[in-house]
Amino acid sequence: MKKIFAITLVIVSALCSILGCTGGSAVKDADVNEVYNKLIASGDFGQMIPVSERDMFEIYGIKLENVKQSAFYMSENSSINADEIAIFEVSDPEYLETLYNILCTRISNQINLAKTYSQDQASKLEKTEVKKVGNYCYYVVSDNYNAHMQIMKDNIG
Numbered sequence: 001m002k003k004i005f006a007i008t009l010v011i012v013s014a015l016c017s018i019l020g021c022t023g024g025s026a027v028k029d030a031d032v033n034e035v036y037n038k039l040i041a042s043g044d045f046g047q048m049i050p051v052s053e054r055d056m057f058e059i060y061g062i063k064l065e066n067v068k069q070s071a072f073y074m075s076e077n078s079s080i081n082a083d084e085i086a087i088f089e090v091s092d093p094e095y096l097e098t099l100y101n102i103l104c105t106r107i108s109n110q111i112n113l114a115k116t117y118s119q120d121q122a123s124k125l126e127k128t129e130v131k132k133v134g135n136y137c138y139y140v141v142s143d144n145y146n147a148h149m150q151i152m153k154d155n156i157g
Contacts, residue, residue: 027134027157032087035155036071042151044144045083047076061102062088066095068135082114082121084141087156091135099137103130107139133157 039045051072056062064070068091075081086103090096107128114122130139131149136156140148 027136028155030089030136030156032069032071032089032136035087035152036073036085038151038155039085039140039148042144042148044142044148045075045085046081048073048083048085049076060106062099063095066090066092066099079117080121082110082118082125082141083143084110084139086140087136087138087152089136093135096132096135096137100130100132103137103139107141110141 075083
């Protein structure tokens with residue numbers, strides 16, 4: 001009996017290894033404003049301003065009726081600094097892919113714009129990835145990208 005259990009455990013472990021299963025990758029229930037505040041507390045961001053609900057829809061096409069909570073902030077002077085923080089939790093899981101595409105387009109457009117005024121800012125944007133985790137979609141544009149993405153992973157998944 002012990003031998004069967006041991007063999008089963010080895011097989012399950014191998015399958016999880018192949019399929020990328022990890023115990024620590026569960027999606028967490030997060031307050032996006034608290035996560036935003038943790039990012040800001042790092043001291044790595046300058047003055048950030050919130051994107052208004054009106055702009056989220058009219059400029060970016062984000063339908064807030066499909067969003068449970070959001071924190072979307074940009075550098076106060078985006079012509080000098082491309083820093084941005086966008087954290088969304090959707091209320092409609094079917095909207096997640098649409099939101100993901102909107103945010104990917106946002107980053108792509110910002111890269112193209114930044115190339116016209118600052119290669120440093122364009123480089124910062126080029127390493128940015130939009131992530132989908134459970135019902136959350138987020139990205140962080142910053143000089144300390146890896147540390148900030150770790151904050152996101154620790155607090156959302």
